Amino acid sequence: MSPLRPSAVPGAKGLVSRIDQAVRWRADDQVGPRVDEIHQRLAALERRLDDFGQRLDKLGHDNFWTAEDVRRIAPQVAALDYRLENMRQSSQPVTGSPEQLDEARNILDEVRREHERIRVRLTAIAWYEDRLRKLEEGLGSTAAGPDVVHADAPVVASAEREEQVPRS
Known part of the structure; x- marks a missing residue:
């Protein structure tokens, strides 16, 4: 015997359509709220991502200026460090005659x-x-x-x- 086709049985096409509609309705009924929740969470994550992007841009700008300041003053700090080391080494007590002092x-x-x-x-x-x-x-x-x-x-x-x- 051949498999049953909905077109071969009178009224079967309507029955299949109603069953299909009922299954889709139940699936949508169960999945729909979950899909809505996922859409809301996705929108919240996109907002957070935008906020983080703006904060990262600001931090990048601040970091540029900080790095520029460090680059600018690094030679001065090195020179001061050198001078302090020389002063530390030369801070030995001075000896000499009272006239020289x-x-x-x-x-x-x-x-x-x-x-x-x-x-x-x-x-x-x-x-x-x-x-x-x-x-x-x-x-x-x-x-x-x-x-x-x-x-x-x-x-x-x-x-x-x-x-x-x-x-x-």
């Missing part, structure tokens, strides 16, 4: 005074540069003449008054 102290005091004068001069220069920058920003394309004097500009008349220059 007095002379060394006098020279050291003079060097410190000269360094202070230089710092004061550099501070004054920095103050003037800052003031010029502010004036240039304020004036834009018009330039002030050389005879323009501002009331808050410090006046340094002699080397003794250098300490009175305002510090930035």
Whole structure:
């Protein structure tokens, strides 16, 4: 006998269709909520992935600037480390006659005074540069003449008054 075909039996085609529909409905009924849950979880994961991508971009940007800063100051740190090591090695007690020690102290005091004068001069220069920058920003394309004097500009008349220059 040949296998049963739905088209060979009258009404079997409708029965097969109804059975197929019932099976699909039950499968959809059981699988549908699970599929919806998976879609929601997938959407939440995509949002988290986007958030992580944005955070990673920000960290990459911050890391670039940090690496740039480290690259820029690494030679300075190495030089300071070298100088500190030299100072550590040369920090042995100084020996010599009292006259030599007095002379060394006098020279050291003079060097410190000269360094202070230089710092004061550099501070004054920095103050003037800052003031010029502010004036240039304020004036834009018009330039002030050389005879323009501002009331808050410090006046340094002699080397003794250098300490009175305002510090930035």
